[in-house]
Amino acid sequence: MLSSLLLPSRYEITLVAILALAGICTPAPSTAMSLSDSISPASLGVPAVAATPPPAAKPQPDPFAEGVRSAIRAANLAQTAKSLQEWNDVAVAWLEAAAWMQAVPPASPKRAFAQKKVVEYLRNFTIAQQKAAGKSSNVPFPTFNSEVLDEQLLLYLSYLAAIGPPDILIVGSSRALQGVDPRALQQALAQQGYPGLQIFNFAVNGATAQVVDFQLRQLLTPQQLPRLILWADGARAFNSGRQDRTYNAILSSPGYQRLVRGNRPRLSLDEIWQRPQLDVAAGITETDFFDLTNKQFNEFEKQLDQKLEDSSFHASLFNFQFLDEPVNTIDANGFLSVSNRFNPAIYYRQNPRVSGLYDSDYTAFQFKGQQAAALNDIVYFTNTRNIPLIFVNLPLTQDYLDPTRKSAEQQFVQNMQRQANAKGFIFRNLSQKNLTQNNNFSDPSHLNLFGAAAVAKQLAQDANIPWPRNIRN
Secondary structure (H helix, E strand, O other): OHHHHHOOOHHHHHHHHHHHHHOOOOOOOOOOOOHHHHOOOOOOOOOOOOOOOOOOOOOOOOHHHHHHHHHHHHHHHHHHOOOHHHHHHHHHHHHHHHHHHHOOOOOOOOHHHHHHHHHHHHHHHHHHHHHHHHOOOOOOOOOOOOHHHHHHHHHHHHHHHHOOOOOEEEEEOHHHHOOOOHHHHHHHHHHOOOOOOOEEEOOOOOOOHHHHHHHHHHHOOHHHOOOEEEEEEOHHHHOOOOOOHHHHHHHOOHHHHHHHOOOOOOOOOOOOOOOOOOOOOOOOOOOOHHHOOHHHHHHHHHHHHHHHHHOOHHHHHHHOOOOOOOOOOEOOOOOEOOOOOOOHHHHHHHOOOOOHHHOHHHOOOOOOOHHHHHHHHHHHHHHHOOOOEEEEEOOOOOOOOOHHHHHHHHHHHHHHHHHHHHHOOEEEEOOOHHHOOHHHEEEOOEEOHHHHHHHHHHHHOOOOOOOOOOOOO
């Protein structure tokens, strides 16, 4: 009963609301009191409730302290790491430690010290990465009797899972593997108005026309094919007069035998990577990493050094050396980046000079035969699928082109020009003098990364090549 006397009825509230909405009973602010003003918690005998303060802002992590935390994790994991996954976890932890140290602000007094730690942790990351690589030498499918083909196929399948089919696929022998840089071509095409194209280099050491035919028509499915094929090579890939060792090795391989039975190489789709629980060193676990003192950090350094000395990491740390030149490895786009420059005076002190007369790649040179048949199959295959095929004759050094090789190369150019006109593919001859300078090569017949970038730039400027447009965005 008391509440009914003190509180306005629902009819009064409804009436006031209707009148307010209609603009009838809105009082002047200076002369009237609203219903809410006349009825307060105090007037009803109800204690006032204090407003809930906004939640306190979460403290930002201290990059230096987080770097310490990650380094401890890495050191702990390195003590027992044996498998590929375990060494991968070590590498990830060292990389996290380096990233946190790099995030220390430039104005911080810890910045100079943290930068030294970045170098140290990246060195440890490289060692862990190398150990992980040593545990992953086996590909998850039967070999094709070619280490480079196995590795390139594994990488391409992984690329397909991550990116999807490329817009442009580069194929060919080792001359293409290190002679056409996908990233340089991507950048050069973007400057020409073709941004965002995905490019992969699927070249393989020793690949002939028969090997390329196998890759495109047998190894890959239609869904794994690109929108344009860039085949980069030269005359020796079309010599039907020599033994095709790479192709014959593939035909006799376990991978090929499995392929012809209908079992294509593929990667598992159900592997789920789970981050392990990473313990930290005893004594450091309870440390407030957002307020790490000098004494605590010194204790951490002491424990970290002890852990590294007790692990298999110790020998690797002392044997590790930074190289003056980058390590020649295949990158994520399948390109083999080689930085050294060809110097005949030095090269021929370490390698014999072989005349074209005695070069097995040019033995009994002839275009007719199995390699010509493979070219015909590739052209027909790409035409029926509306995939533009561009063949690029890569440059060679003048030192390499003795009379025997030069004659074969000239015949090859003439033959390919006729074939292109008759069968509907594009032929480009890049044996111009500006590309044949020794500085563009790592040896007499293979381009280095500078030459590969020059080739990419020259190709991108060719307006007559039907480059695809980016359809991903």
